[in-house]
Amino acid sequence: MVAQRAIHPSSKLSLCENWIRNEVLIPGVDDLQVQHLYRAMDFLFEHLQGLEINLYNQLVDLLSLDVSVIFYDTTSLYFEIEEEVKDKEETPGLRKFGYSKDHRSDLPQVIVGVAINRDGYPIRHWVFPGNTPDVTTVVRVVKDLGALRPRQFVFVGDRGMVSQANIDFLESRRLKYILAVKGRSDPLASEAVSKKGRFIKVKGSLGEGENPSGRGEEDALHPLL
Secondary structure, X not given: OHHHHHXXXXXXXXXXXXXXXXXXXXXOOOOOOHHHHHHHHHHHHHOHHHHHHHHHHHHHHHHOOOOOEEEEEEEEEEOOOOOOOOOHHHOOOOOEOOOOOOOOOOOOEEEEEEEEEOOOOEEEEEEEEOOOOHHHHHHHHHHHHHHOOOOOOEEEEOHHHOOHHHHHHHHXXXXXXXXXXXXXXXXXXXXXXXXXOOOOOOOXXXXXXXXXXXXXXXXXXXXXX
């Protein structure tokens, strides 16, 4: 399944009926059926936490991964469905209607969170119900990252992760963190700027007058550390 998704992505049914029959040579899969793929996914999901921790430990040793800084963000993935959903509150499982970053609020979705290190290597991932606000995921994510037992790390998140409760939680665990907030409108930004020695004011959103995002200074992202 992994090879097929990387080389010629299509459905699991197409994998069984076409890809392994006509496109590639894989010994020992003549009797493979689509039910075997679903069972394999069920098995992997059942052991997901242990597998991710084991893979993380192997990657840290093999690649000497630097996990002193961990970046966390989410995205929404929607489902194309033919039938019309009459009651959006009754969608099954993880598929829920919520704020869509793809501007498809008419379709059910899931929220996928990913943590990476400064070199872009994935550390861990999460799948949340589609109606989950980003700000409510931080506590679980930080706890799960702590279960990997890195020595110490700086947690980095965008302004969708900011709440006083999350800040209190991070500080209660004595974690260093960087959270983005609006430069003018957010009271947390005013608090950060008011503390001498902890904040360096720069021109624009990045410093040295550079502002490739095209946003005005009112949307500048300032760190809280």
